Amino acid sequence: xxxxxxxxxxxxxxxxxxxxxxxxxxxxxxxxxxxxxxxxxxxxxxxxxxxxxxxxxxxxxxxxxxxxxxxxxxxxxxxxxxxxxxxxxxxxxxxxxxxxxxxxxxxxxxxxxxxxxxxxxxxxxxxxxxxxxxxxxxxxxxxxxxxxxxxxxxxxxxxxxxxxxxxxxxxxxxxxxxxxxxxxxxxxxxxxxxxxxxxxxxxxxxxxxxxxxxxxxxxxxxxxxxxxxxxxxxxxxxxxxxxxxxx
Numbered sequence: 738x739x740x741x742x743x744x745x746x747x748x749x750x751x752x753x754x755x756x757x758x759x760x761x762x763x764x765x766x767x768x769x770x771x772x773x774x775x776x777x778x779x780x781x782x783x784x785x786x787x788x789x790x791x792x793x794x795x796x797x798x799x800x801x802x803x804x805x806x807x808x809x810x811x812x813x814x815x816x817x818x819x820x821x822x823x824x825x826x827x828x829x830x831x832x833x834x835x836x837x838x839x840x841x842x843x844x845x846x847x848x849x850x851x852x853x854x855x856x857x858x859x860x861x862x863x864x865x866x867x868x869x870x871x872x873x874x875x876x877x878x879x880x881x882x883x884x885x886x887x888x889x890x891x892x893x894x895x896x897x898x899x900x901x902x903x904x905x906x907x908x909x910x911x912x913x914x915x916x917x918x919x920x921x922x923x924x925x926x927x928x929x930x931x932x933x934x935x936x937x938x939x940x941x942x943x944x945x946x947x948x949x950x951x952x953x954x955x956x957x958x959x960x961x962x963x964x965x966x967x968x969x970x971x972x973x974x975x976x977x978x979x980x981x982x983x984x
Contacts (some may be wrong), residue, residue, distance in 0.1 A: 775815025853979025
């Protein structure tokens with residue numbers, strides 16, 4: 738059976754997640770502790786490569802979860818954890834505080850990655866998707882899926898237009914329609930087994946639920962139509978439960 742390009746999808750995910758979330762407002766902060774440690778990346782596993790000393794100004798340029806990208810006066814750029822950056826002072830001389838990742842961040846999301854498990858015509862199915870929100874209540878989504886059936890295996894992908902009329906709510910229903918490709922390969926042990934390679938259409942109804950931080954749970958029901966020939970089509974019903982990460 739032809740394998741889906743999981744490695745390519747994982748590489749794309751890693752590259753996009755490596756991009757920092759831009760800070761809403763650049764802000765200068767004064768180091769109040771004896772020093773401020775700058776890491777090479779947003780995590781404890783990244784080494785400290787520079788130290789900003791007390792009374793030095795740093796500028797916040799971006800954020801990834803609880804790590805902030807800062808630039809020093811001598812143009813050293815590194816990452817500082819929120820707990821340490823909260824010990825700095827603002828230009829007004831007050832202590833700096835940061836808000837948690839809250840529903841506002843969810844409403845302002847642009848890109849979302851997810852994985853789900855479900856059933857495709859009573860067979861186990863795995864799906865991966867990437868969602869891009871390009872307007873209020875509208876988004877585009879690319880999905881790849883794989884079904885491991887008892888007598889055959891199926892690969893598919895599709896590009897959907899997603900409408901989310903109540904996108905400003907924590908619990909939000911949505912509708913999706915799209916087109917893609919479908920390939921079904923029967924087991925070699927079956928007599929006169931013929932692979933099916935066809936265009937695919939689909940329509941979905943689903944529900945998103947913002948959990949907390951950057952995680953969203955979702956459930957959907959989809960009707961797939963595989964256009965096998967000009968006069969013949971096959972219909973499949975599927976449902977999925979999944980979890981997404983957004984930024």
